Amino acid sequence: xxxxxxxxxxxxxxxxxxxxxxxxxxxxxxxxxxxxxxxxxxxxxxxxxxxxxxxxxxxxxxxxxxxxxxxxxxxxxxxxxxxxxxxxxxxxxxxxxxxxxxxxxxxxxxxxxxxxxxxxxxxxxxxxxxxxxxxxxxxxxxxxxxxxxxx
Amino acid sequence: xxxxxxxxxxxxxxxxxxxxxxxxxxxxxxxxxxxxxxxxxxxxxxxxxxxxxxxxxxxxxxxxxxxxxxxxxxxxxxxxxxxxxxxxxxxxxxxxxxxxxxxxxxxxxxxxxxxxxxxxxxxxxxxxxxxxxxxxxxxxxxxxxxxxxxx
DNA sequence: TTTAATCTGGACCGAAGCGGTACCCATTGG
DNA sequence: CCAATGGGTACCGCTTCGGTCCAGATTAAA
Ligand code: FES
Ligand code: FES
Numbered sequence: 204x205x206x207x208x209x210x211x212x213x214x215x216x217x218x219x220x221x222x223x224x225x226x227x228x229x230x231x232x233x234x235x236x237x238x239x240x241x242x243x244x245x246x247x248x249x250x251x252x253x254x255x256x257x258x259x260x261x262x263x264x265x266x267x268x269x270x271x272x273x274x275x276x277x278x279x280x281x282x283x284x285x286x287x288x289x290x291x292x293x294x295x296x297x298x299x300x301x302x303x304x305x306x307x308x309x310x311x312x313x314x315x316x317x318x319x320x321x322x323x324x325x326x327x328x329x330x331x332x333x334x335x336x337x338x339x340x341x342x343x344x345x346x347x348x349x350x351x352x353x354x
Numbered sequence: 355x356x357x358x359x360x361x362x363x364x365x366x367x368x369x370x371x372x373x374x375x376x377x378x379x380x381x382x383x384x385x386x387x388x389x390x391x392x393x394x395x396x397x398x399x400x401x402x403x404x405x406x407x408x409x410x411x412x413x414x415x416x417x418x419x420x421x422x423x424x425x426x427x428x429x430x431x432x433x434x435x436x437x438x439x440x441x442x443x444x445x446x447x448x449x450x451x452x453x454x455x456x457x458x459x460x461x462x463x464x465x466x467x468x469x470x471x472x473x474x475x476x477x478x479x480x481x482x483x484x485x486x487x488x489x490x491x492x493x494x495x496x497x498x499x500x501x502x503x504x505x
Numbered sequence: 506t507t508t509a510a511t512c513t514g515g516a517c518c519g520a521a522g523c524g525g526t527a528c529c530c531a532t533t534g535g
Numbered sequence: 536c537c538a539a540t541g542g543g544t545a546c547c548g549c550t551t552c553g554g555t556c557c558a559g560a561t562t563a564a565a
Contacts, residue, residue: 204359204438204439204440204441204442205356205358205362205434205438205439205441205442205443206442206443206444207356207443207444208355208522208523208524209523209524210523210524211356212443212444212445212466215462216456216460216461216462219461219462220461222461223461230539230540230541231540231541232540237459238456238459238460238461239455239456239458239459239460240456241525241526243525243526243527244524244525244526246541246542247524247525247526249541250541250542250543253541253542254542260540260541260542261533261540261541262531262532262533262540262541262542263531263532263533263534263539263540263541264532264533264534264535264537264538264539264540265533265534265535265539265540266532266533266534266539266540266541267540267541268541279469283356287355287356288355288356289355290355290356291355291356291357292356292357292358292363293357293358293363294363304390305367305389305390305391307390308388308389308390309367309389309390310367310370310371310373310374310389310486311366311367311370311485311486314484314485315363315485317480317484317485318430318477318480318485321476321477321479321480322473322476322477324476325472325473325475325476326469326472326473328472329468329469329472333465333468334462334465334466334468334469335461335462359551359552359553360552360553360554361552361553381510381511381512382511382512383511392554392555394554394555394556395553395554395555397512397513398553398554398555400512401512401513401514404512404513411511411512411513412511412512412562413511413512413513413560413561413562414510414511414512414560414561414562414563414564415508415509415510415511415561415562415563415564416510416511416562416563416564417510417511417512417561417562417563418511418512419512506565507564507565508563508564508565509562509563509564509565510561510562510563510564511560511561511562511563512559512560512561512562513558513559513560513561514557514558514559514560515556515557515558515559516555516556516557517554517555517556517557518553518554518555518556519552519553519554519555520551520552520553520554521550521551521552521553522549522550522551522552523548523549523550523551524547524548524549524550525546525547525548525549526545526546526547527544527545527546527547528543528544528545528546529542529543529544530541530542530543530544531540531541531542531543532539532540532541532542533538533539533540533541534537534538534539534540535536535537535538535539
């Protein structure tokens with residue numbers, strides 16, 4: 204139902220926690236403790252986030268993780284793309300690997316890309332810092348419109 | 355990977371096709387033929403869309419389906435909500451039924467709702483008509499930002 | 506009245522993706 | 536040399552999704 208995967212959710216949580224713990228070096232078990240997430244999952248996620256260049260790792264004894272950049276420079280979209288893969292709503296969006304089976308006789312051909320771009324843009328406008336800090340809406344989001352999107 | 359389900363994709367395709375076939379009454383097998391989608395799936399989807407009030411059904415011989423409203427008044431978000439369920443990115447977004455397991459010690463508590471609202475708004479701004487008609491961008495979408503969202 | 510076309514609702518099943526776990530290797534500071 | 540920590544990979548059970556099928560209700564037309 205257009206949900207984020209659990210891993211992605213937790214990934215954002217981890218980055219927010221790292222943002223709150225200032226420039227300190229935090230270990231994987233430490234993060235698991237402070238967030239309440241299961242330790243093995245945290246470790247797995249940190250590997251992925253490191254590989255994506257969102258966090259910096261320091262190996263060896265007394266090692267740990269830190270944010271690679273300022274939290275205001277990390278967008279939610281980047282985190283989603285790092286863990287869940289590139290944002291491609293359908294098979295027939297520009298950049299998707301697979302091809303749409305019914306592309307020949309489809310009334311909307313490549314026009315899904317417009318929706319995809321809109322979502323990409325919306326996600327790139329929200330930074331980890333906005334999610335980590337209590338106050339600060341920063342962006343004036345016009346209250347989700349009046350159209351009913353819930354059941 | 356933040357994909358739309360196949361059914362949802364097809365649902366939008368069906369509505370677009372209905373929008374193109376003017377106010378004509380189209381049968382389920384007819385829609386399957388014109389879109390190239392498997393007939394049983396089309397039938398299943400039309401039931402759901404009817405139940406959601408997006409299409410009108412006419413039973414009996416010479417029956418068929420029609421759009422319930424003008425295609426410009428049907429947003430992509432509505433279609434997604436009708437088929438995939440309400441847009442709730444995570445378990446801890448306002449309106450979600452389940453509760454987040456780590457809500458007590460979570461650095462971003464209910465702040466996911468901001469992201470959710472942004473996506474809802476983006477999806478409610480795009481109508482079926484925009485996807486069904488060849489021209490007309492209508493909305494000035496600022497080219498999906500520069501932030502890399504692909505792998 | 507009879508017939509045929511069409512929608513309605515529900516049940517069913519196989520396949521794929523996801524979440525979670527475990528294991529062992531590489532690196533580094535003490 | 537040793538202990539602590541990250542790095543990588545492989546595995547497995549569960550849930551969900553996509554797709555199919557069938558019996559029943561409804562209505563226009565012959
Ligand atoms: S659904 Fe893929 S091209 Fe239309
Ligand atoms: S992830 Fe649910 S409250 Fe933070």
